[in-house]
Amino acid sequence: MIQILALNLTDIGTRLKIDGTLVNTCWQFAIWGFFSLLLAEILRDSYHALCHQVNWLSKWHNKHHAAYRRDLSIVSLKAYQESQLYHDILESSLLVVVLTIIALVVPQIGLWLGVVYACTFLLGASLRYFQGSIETDYNHLPGPLETIPSVWWVNRTYHWRHHFDDVDAYYSGVFSLVDKVLGTGLSLKGKTIAITGASGALGQALIEQLRQHNAKVVALTTNPDKLPTDGSIKVIPWQLGNESELKTTLEKVDILIINHGINVYDQRTPQAINSSYEVNTFSALRLMDVFLTTVTGPQAKATKEIWVNTSEAEVSPALSPLYELSKRALGDMVTLKRLDGDCVIRKLILGPFKSQLNPYGVMSAQQVAQMVLFLARRDFRDIIVTINPLTYMLFPLKETSTWLYYKIFSKTTEK
Ligand SMILES: [Zn+2]
Ligand SMILES: [Zn+2]
Secondary structure (H helix, E strand, O other): OHHHHHHHHHHHHHHHHHHHHHHHHHHHHHHHHHHHHHHHHHHHHHHHHHHOOOHHHHHHHHHHHHOEOOOOOEOOHHHHHHHHHHHHHHHHHHHHHHHHHHHHHOOOHHHHHHHHHHHHHHHHHHHHHHHOOOOOOHHHOOOOOOOOOOOOEOOHHHHHHHHHOOOOOOOOOOEOHHHHHHOOOOOOOOOEEEEEOOOOHHHHHHHHHHHHOOOEEEEEEOOHHHOOOOOOOEEEEOOOOOHHHHHHHHHOOOEEEEOOOOOOOOOOOHHHHHHHHHHHHHHHHHHHHHHHOOOOOOOHHHHOEEEEEOOHHHOOOOOOHHHHHHHHHHHHHHHHHHOOOOOEEEEEEEOOEOOOOOOOOOEOHHHHHHHHHHHHOOOOOEEEEOOOHHHHHHHHHHHHHHHHHHHHHOOOOOO
């Protein structure tokens, strides 16, 4: 009896050992497999970035750029097939070779997953080359761009910008990881960027930063006297309530930054309530609506953007109830409007910085502006810049739950 029990226990022990080894092997395969896919992505997109820096590489890669018209239809079948041969086939063959060498040197079975992944690119490119078919060329299918650029996944609109917005940005091919690292997920070069609240501390700092990134800035201000008159920037005065008069200006604008605001501090009079909502919430919404009517044309969704400074007051105390209430209302409305996907709408969730509205700010407006652009160029849609660690935890929770609630209980606008 004791002998049988001992045998059974040995049997269970052996089985557990086998199962433990199996689980271990599976884990190893998964981790190395994931690593090899990541490596494939990084190598391919880094090679692409190099093609735009190194002359002899660019010769072949330019065949890819020369094959498409602005609507992504192909220039000719010959140019398309040449681009497949000199770019896609060459690139994916190099990738297969490099990943195979790595998999041979490092004896981990999971690494072969990256080789298989790279082979699918080579297979697709070869089929396109030999058959002249474009069906598997997902990022280059012709036609108007109906969706906004995605955040983590490279869609047609995302990749279109590499061809026709700025060839020195948007290098990623499948996941936008490399662009996020290089800061090439949004190019500001040559873009016309209009900003409200231009005479304020952050407005001024953002203008300086935007100009350093070669953007053309249009300052929209209700205080034109406070801005320089040396002609270094275009100044357009506007009045609260007359937002629709800016339509002609906004038609030529790529990015609208809504940055104006009012802080009535401890007041709670009817006038204070009215002006807080009127300036911080409703004028911002009216500007958004006017700008959205200018997002027309087959490629407008690729380049037109709105950035709204909703401030950290969306989730954290600003020691000013009406500032918090009106900014939270604006933040929630932005979340609601983003559901329609009319164009990219970013939120700027900024902590206290020194300005006329907040003389006790901890950060400087210059530091905040620098960080805003650092994160925007990495395509962050919610740009959080604050010293308050709670905001980094609370904002994503609040944004995700509000987004979900609004998505379930509201309908898209009729187009
Ligand atoms: Zn392309
Ligand atoms: Zn390219």
